[in-house]
Amino acid sequence: MTAVKDIVNFTKMELIKPLSIDQVDQFIEHLARHLPEPGIGGVISQPFSADESIDKARLRKEILERLSIKPGDVSWGMVWGLFDGDKVVGHLELIGSSIEALVHRAKLGMGIEQKYRSQGHGKKLMQT
Numbered sequence: 001m002t003a004v005k006d007i008v009n010f011t012k013m014e015l016i017k018p019l020s021i022d023q024v025d026q027f028i029e030h031l032a033r034h035l036p037e038p039g040i041g042g043v044i045s046q047p048f049s050a051d052e053s054i055d056k057a058r059l060r061k062e063i064l065e066r067l068s069i070k071p072g073d074v075s076w077g078m079v080w081g082l083f084d085g086d087k088v089v090g091h092l093e094l095i096g097s098s099i100e101a102l103v104h105r106a107k108l109g110m111g112i113e114q115k116y117r118s119q120g121h122g123k124k125l126m127q128t
Contacts, residue, residue, distance in 0.1 A: 016080055027063065034112070
């Protein structure tokens with residue numbers, strides 16, 4: 001359970017917007033902070049240990065490739081960031097299929113850093 005002192009007053013800082021190419025490094029830093037965190041109730045939500053580090057160079061390359069592809073084309077991608085100032089603290093990502101006949105489908109991924117959870121940001125990301 002999140003302690004009241006850990007909750008961030010986000011009313012003035014809240015901003016959800018599509019991620020631009022020049023914000024990819026901020027997104028990767030968010031993922032590096034967020035992915036090792038446990039989910040609500042301590043549930044492990046990633047297929048790796050919290051001690052493992054992510055390959056930022058590989059991740060950067062993959063994200064830049066996806067963002068450069070037009071939605072509806074094979075392997076397209078879109079990311080919306082939840083920002084606290086210039087810092088990405090949450091995201092919603094759509095990743096299009098790598099199979100041409102299935103490009104109308106997408107995988108949805110979403111994550112919010114622990115101290116920003118349970119404040120309605122996930123719902124707002126989904127409504128974007």
